[in-house]
Amino acid sequence: MPIGFRLAQLDAIKWLGEIPSASVDLAITDPPYESLEKHRAVGTTTRLKHSKASSNAWFQIFPNARFPELFAELYRVLKRNSHLYLFCDPETAFIAKPLAEEAGFKFWKPLIWDKKNIGMGYHYRARYEFILFFEKGKRKLRDLGVSDIIEAPRIRNGYPAEKPVAVSELLVTQSSEPGGVVIDPFMGAGSVGCAAVKHERHFWGNDVGAEAVSITRSRLLALGAADKQRQR
Template identity: 25%
Template sequence: MTAASDPLAGEGWLDRVHCEDALQGLQRIPDGSIDLLIADPPYGLGKDYGNDSDKLDTVEYLRWTEQWIDAALPKLKANGSLYIFLTWRYSPEIFVMLKQRMTMINEIVWDRRVPSMGGSTRRYSSVHDTIGFFAAARDYFFDLDAIRIPYDEQTKKARSRAIFVGAKWLEMGYNPKDVWSVSRLHREHKERADHPTQKPLEIVERMVKASCPPGGVVLDPFMGSGTTAVAARRCGRRFAGFELNPDYCELIRQRLAALAPSNQQDEQVTG
């Protein structure tokens, strides 16, 4: 399919997922052009992504992580932010790397709602991912109102005293906490695509709405199944990203093509 015949075709680096290594592709992204960076890199667990990207030993993995961090962070605007998905295995080391370059705002625990079945007999079962939220400067963009969680009517009724009448927090909802209980995408989940570590739209859309202004740009160096691109499009933001595996690049193209017409703009997955 040519760019001219592809309804997802775009121009330049925006609204594209480039099917290439992020370390090379990031060189083409202009510095200071990105509002939000969402990174879901290989965790160093030996997962099969159709390549050896998750099969580095500890020293190589941390060296590679520092390389892509140093390549990606200059792309952020002065008030830009970063979310990074990790596990307990390497989050301490990587958080230290990032603290030397940015301000850490939150450590978010994603409770994946793993059912109580089986598990290790020599340690506690791991049922969460760790998410680091970092900002480039103190005046980072953050839209709390866009992600407030509504109170139910019973709670609103209980807060009927005069001091609560008209309170913004009561009418609009409360601030999400730093533990996010969102089910992982099990095999029967309606969102599930053919990717071993696909992240839920609910989580990524919260990041986009909170930390990227409307019309802003989200960058994902490790697109995987394309959830960041889908979330950006659904939320009225632009995106750019990279993915090594051509099969996943095709999956992303299909997911973007399946969006409602009102969510689509000219865009393309390029090889």
């Protein structure tokens, strides 16, 4: 079967609700977490300001109050013995971890994405982001010798909060097999999808932003993946 993808432009939880239970091999995602609003208020980020180079036209903040239903749906759609990776800042990590555990996930540890250079802000300017590593059931990583610090330069002048494909590639190959299904309910510019397709996994992605869907579709088609949604 040729590697393919399916994309949607819906509320993340509504989209997850349309996915059959226990049909997904791996979930990797980066919600536009609530603390971004606080960073904007004190001027430590430009990610939500009105400009073509930032994100106000695309981002709708995902409130912390919705994390319980998000984790419940992610747990439902994932197969037993699978992994979930959640990108977040340290503040959101303290909120998300216990809520994911209440949904049934086992928390292993935060991975550190080292962006190699500092960003905007005050008080020890950040050059890293957390990737919370959760497990449903029990699944062994492909390579137990991989470090918990992932080094990859941040994307400059790309889609807002865009993640390097190299980071997603590591997670995809560590926690899934060729032919499996990888999902991202908050896909942005589609770095998870690109990583999945490059390593012969199918990708199901969603974002509320029309531009995110358009960019992701173009990137995946350029990699030779088939648009399964349009073939239905």
